Amino acid sequence: MTVLVTGGAGYIGSHMVLALRDAGEPVVVLDNLSTGFREAVPADVPLVIGDVGDNALLMRTLGQHGIDAVAHFAARIVAPESVRDPLGYYAANTLRTHGLLETLVAANVKRFIFSSTAAVYGMAPPTPTPESAPCDPASPYGASKAMSERILRDVGAAYGMSYVVLRYFNVAGADAAMRAGQRSPAASNLITLAVRAALGIGPKLQIMGTDLPTPDGTGVRDYIHVSDLADAHVAALRHLREDRGSLTLNCGYGHGYSVREVVDAVNRVTGKPLPVVEGPRREGDPYVSIADATLIRAKLGWKPSRDNIDLVVDHALRWERMLRGERMPMIEKRRA
Numbered sequence: 001m002t003v004l005v006t007g008g009a010g011y012i013g014s015h016m017v018l019a020l021r022d023a024g025e026p027v028v029v030l031d032n033l034s035t036g037f038r039e040a041v042p043a044d045v046p047l048v049i050g051d052v053g054d055n056a057l058l059m060r061t062l063g064q065h066g067i068d069a070v071a072h073f074a075a076r077i078v079a080p081e082s083v084r085d086p087l088g089y090y091a092a093n094t095l096r097t098h099g100l101l102e103t104l105v106a107a108n109v110k111r112f113i114f115s116s117t118a119a120v121y122g123m124a125p126p127t128p129t130p131e132s133a134p135c136d137p138a139s140p141y142g143a144s145k146a147m148s149e150r151i152l153r154d155v156g157a158a159y160g161m162s163y164v165v166l167r168y169f170n171v172a173g174a175d176a177a178m179r180a181g182q183r184s185p186a187a188s189n190l191i192t193l194a195v196r197a198a199l200g201i202g203p204k205l206q207i208m209g210t211d212l213p214t215p216d217g218t219g220v221r222d223y224i225h226v227s228d229l230a231d232a233h234v235a236a237l238r239h240l241r242e243d244r245g246s247l248t249l250n251c252g253y254g255h256g257y258s259v260r261e262v263v264d265a266v267n268r269v270t271g272k273p274l275p276v277v278e279g280p281r282r283e284g285d286p287y288v289s290i291a292d293a294t295l296i297r298a299k300l301g302w303k304p305s306r307d308n309i310d311l312v313v314d315h316a317l318r319w320e321r322m323l324r325g326e327r328m329p330m331i332e333k334r335r336a
């Protein structure tokens with residue numbers, strides 16, 4: 001029984017590959033390396049380079065490796081870009097998920113874990129946000145995921161596929177042993193930008209809005225450590241293998257930090273003040289995004305062990321240093 005991880009050469013998928021490998025689960029990665037990195041996949045994990053939309057390749061991969069479950073991470077993920085290129089996003093995310101599900105139904109693969117996002121809830125959901133809150137995505141990116149969720153629900157009902165949809169809040173940090181982390185130079189999430197600024201390898205951090213209706217005027221987010229998120233996927237896999245039914249679950253800690261609180265954490269971890277520039281609000285940014293994270297604990301027995309903003313920042317910072325050659329990674333490097 002092998003797990004296929006689409007997008008396993010990307011930031012979150014590579015942590016899932018490590019979590020599965022650490023749990024002794026055979027795993028295969030399918031990735032087109034559009035935003036992923038060959039070296040993010042450990043040398044002893046088969047890497048199939050190709051597009052998730054290539055049905056013939058998928059069918060071959062499923063058969064060759066005896067796949068019984070798929071964790072589908074492969075996607076385009078930049079919400080503002082999706083506003084400029086909605087057709088590209090619906091094709092990359094919704095249509096490719098449809099095609100993947102079609103192939104899995106034909107191949108009789110009946111376990112599916114889907115990477116969804118808090119962006120399905122839109123601009124002003126109740127906070128903390130339960131899974132039952134209405135989906136009202138503000139961007140084509142969020143809509144492409146919400147549509148995929150809907151397709152999955154119908155496929156599950158019609159063809160007996162069991163699935164776990166995981167709606168991630170704000171993912172951050174890196175593997176504690178520095179085997180994986182955010183490799184993309186284009187990453188635009190707050191914690192990556194803050195630690196890169198602290199190390200002088202990125203521009204000064206701009207606080208996007210200081211007059212929001214939040215306690216200190218800056219945006220509040222529920223930051224989840226990427227390895228806790230990977231553990232949630234492993235728990236989801238166990239749930240599916242035990243035939244305990246389909247689920248849609250938030251992935252977050254259930255509490256949030258403002259941008260200023262994240263900057264404070266960076267200051268504590270580095271021991272020196274991070275210079276920041278105060279700028280205007282970013283269009284389309286929710287003020288607050290916090291998960292109601294009760295259901296995932298109840299349904300999967302998931303217990304995060306890294307719910308500590310200083311730890312999240314420390315791992316992100318150490319990873320950036322390591323990437324710049326200050327420390328060697330602890331996994332054997334895949335030969336290019």
Ligand SMILES: NC(=O)c1ccc[n+]([C@@H]2O[C@H](COP(=O)([O-])OP(=O)(O)OC[C@H]3O[C@@H](n4cnc5c(N)ncnc54)[C@H](O)[C@@H]3O)[C@@H](O)[C@H]2O)c1
Pocket residue numbers: 006007008009010011012013030031032033034035036037050051052053072073074075076077092096115116117118167168169170171184189
């Ligand atoms: N990063 C976040 O904060 C966040 C938040 C919510 C949800 N998500 C979801 O998590 C998933 C992973 O995100 P990430 O941050 O690791 O992004 P990423 O860009 O690092 O990883 C995506 C991976 O998928 C691959 N890929 C993309 N399109 C493909 C295709 N058509 N065929 C094969 N491979 C393809 C890329 O090469 C890359 O390795 C995505 O589905 C994203 O929507 C991410």
Ligand SMILES: O=c1ccn([C@@H]2O[C@H](COP(=O)(O)OP(=O)(O)O[C@H]3O[C@H](CO)[C@H](O)[C@H](O)[C@H]3O)[C@@H](O)[C@H]2O)c(=O)[nH]1
Pocket residue numbers: 077078079117118119168169170171188189190191193205206207208209218219220221259282285289
């Ligand atoms: O340079 C920056 C970058 C971000 N922020 C602020 O930091 C907070 C977090 O912003 P991110 O860009 O890190 O994350 P978002 O909440 O905007 O979005 C992320 O989480 C969403 C889920 O809620 C989606 O999945 C989305 O794709 C993913 O990037 C926001 O208040 C934002 O305004 C800044 O002040 N300066």
